[in-house]
Amino acid sequence: MAKRKRVIESTHVRDGKRKVVEETVVLPPVISSDEPPKKQPKWTNRERVLVFSSRGISYRARYLMNDLRALMPHSKQESKMAKKDQLYVINEICEMKNCGKCLYFEAKKKQDLYMWISNCPSGPSGKFLVENVHTMNELKMTGNCLKGSRPLLSFDPMFDQEPHWSLLKELFVQTFGTPNFHPKSQPFFDHVFTFSIVDNRIWFRNYQILEEDGSLAEIGPRFVLNPIRVFAGSFGGTTLYENPKYRSPNELRREVHKRFAQKYVSRVQAKKSLEERKPDEPYKRDPTDDVFLTIRPEDTTGKAKNTSYRNS
Amino acid sequence: MEWLCKLRVSRSGGNSLPDVSMLTRPLWILYIITSLAFLLLSSKDVHYSCSMMELTDELQLAFAEGRLSDGLNVQLVAPKTFTNHVEGLKAKLAELKNGLGWLERLDLTNEPAPAQPGTDMVGDEDIHDDFKRELTFYRQAQATVLQGIQQLQKLGVKTKRPEDYFAQMAKSDDHMKMVRQKLLEKQVSMEMSEKAKKMRELRKYGKKVQHEVLQKRQKEKREMMDAVKKYRKGQKDKLDFLDDKGPPNKKQKTGQKQEFHVNKKREFKNQKFGFGGQKKRSKMNTAKSSADMSDFNPSVHQTKHSYKSGGKKSNAKKKGPAKRPGKSKRQNMKSRKR
Secondary structure (H helix, E strand, C coil): CHHHHHHHHHHHHHHHHHCCCCCCCCCCCCCHHHCCCCCCCCCCCCCCEEEEEECCCCHHHHHHHHHHHHHCCCEECCCCECCCCCCCHHHHHHHHCCCCEEEEEEEECCCEEEEEEEECCCCCEEEEEEEEEECCCCCCCCCCCECCECCEEEECHHHHCCHHHHHHHHHHHHHHCCCCCCCCCECCCCEEEEEEEECCEEEEEEEEECCCCCCEEECCCEEEEEEEEEEEECCEEEEEEECCCCCCHHHHHHHHHHHHHHHHHHHHHHHHHHHHHCCCCCCCCCHHHHCCCCCCHHHCCCCHHHHCCCCC | CCCCCCCCCCCCCCCCCCCHHHCCHHHCCCCECCCHHHHHHHHHCCCCCHHHHHHHHHHHHHHHHCCCCCCCECCCCCCCCCCECHHHHHHHHHHHCCCCCHHHHCEEECCCCCCCCCCCCCCCCCCCCHHHHHHHHHHHHHHHHHHHHHHHHHCCCCCCCCCCCCCCECCCHHHHHHHHHHHHHHHHHHHHHHHHHHHHHHHHHHHHHHHHHHHHHHHHHHHHHHHHHHHHHCCCCCCHHHHHHHHHHHHHHHHHHHHHHCCHHHHHHHHHHCCCCCCCCCCCCCHHHHHCCCCCCHHHHCCHHHHHHHCCHHHHHHHCCCCCCCHHHHHHHHHHHC
16 A cells, blocks of 8 residues: 555656646556455355265175265265155255255165165155175275365266266266365365266276376275166155166065075976876886786685685 | 956866956956856856956956957056156256356266277177276276366366375275285285296106106117117127217216206205214124125126036036037937938
8 A cells, every 4th residue: 555655656746847737647446455355266066965874784885885975075974864764854854964965875674785866855866776885995996095185077978878877977976076175175186986887787986096197096985886766856756767677686586595496396396207207117018928927826815716726 | 448458368178167256356367268148147156246246247348349259368467667757857957957167077978098909808898707897997087087187287277186295095094004015915925826837837847858868868778789789790890889979978978967966855865864974884794794695696706617616526417518429329310311
């Protein structure tokens, strides 16, 4: 401010020398340094994701959930939900937690893991069966990354080919992508989330960027999502898409049981049919063979006893 | 009646009626044998439940319209239809999109990066081939990284973490230590197995070489003996085969000596039992050594002369060579020949 003033004064002096009246100096309305500091467009995307599960999940699923929480700085936690609660309750939980997206892991029969991904108040939502889970703790995953650095999201071109895939892609982008300038995030890029479609399933991988020329190391976790349904609402509503190739693990287990049961049944049947197929006489006999076979009177039974006797 | 699809099956058992009244309405997998007319006519004898009466009405109607015919009618279950509401999906997608810039989203859609030359990545994709499948995912991520980093740098965003920037990592240091240890272990075990494999191969090769050497030596010996035999019989008058084969033989022998010099077994035994041992009393006679006749050679030590002079005369007469016959006998033999 002071500097400015001086400059103005000096001009005044000069003007005074010339003695020409030019005192109407147009000054800018606000001095640039007085301007309020330029606001950086920081953290405009306030997306939060609620990551939680139902009761009774397996340890592996729990580890997977924790890995996702570690990798997503914009995630929020919630205690496990009782199974008897209806799913639409989750919408209210999300509202309470200020979350716009939700990843809900639902365990069934202590062995099957389902994952819901949902855009919370208004939908859509998708339900998947989670298969082939490998967590970040496995020693074969050699990569590492900053906790909370923003991931690049890599998608298979298949995601743009069918409407249900593209809808799921948008859901994944908004859920797994960390908002820019998130306070818990790091400003560097050192890992990639990969979503690929093979065998009508979505395969998730997480790689560390070792060098920017494209050498990678896997960090984990890995899992496969087998889509079941896509709903218009959040955790319910009309079904928009139903996977025709999906077969529930219950069904598959039943088939296995049946196959084993069939083994016994077929064995018994085979025995029975063998009995039936066995001929009464193994080879053709000449009926005249036993013409001269006679029964001794001592060996006769029944009425024949009366007809034959030994002369003595 | 739309549910009632018609399926004609061969008539079983003429006009015998199964107990239709056993079937309940929801079960509806109907077996109606014989024509409807028969059903209606014979209703005197058979008592139907209320629902059955409704059914018969329905069937009657169907029959009148000509949608039923004689034979076995079975309800078919329509194949399950799977919803795929494309319009709804598209509408929902449009609703879901929030119009944020790429820097917020960081999503990229990529084909897998081209495979490295020399890798066998061509051919149909087999999902059960783990290695191939994982490599496609890896290449997809690679393509994304190459494109994404470039795009970020264009936007003027720092991508690479400086060396002196420390922050909490996703995996703890302890965990990474374990990973490193595991990697090392794996490497060591791989090296060991490779070494063992190499040794095994070497041993095999060594055996082969030894066998060959033995056979060669035997062959040379045979040839030498043949040559000597020929020389003896007078077929050859030069002894040059000795000169020819001499030097290489000698050379070989020296070579073999060098080879035999390192006798691993011997060395090991020496190491185990000690080399040499006590020499004291080793040259003394014992009962065994004095009874040993192994170095007694009758052709050397038992000459004819000593035999004749030392042996008994009677024995010598019997075992001696055949004597010349007397003069008269010899003359007789001569005359006989003539």
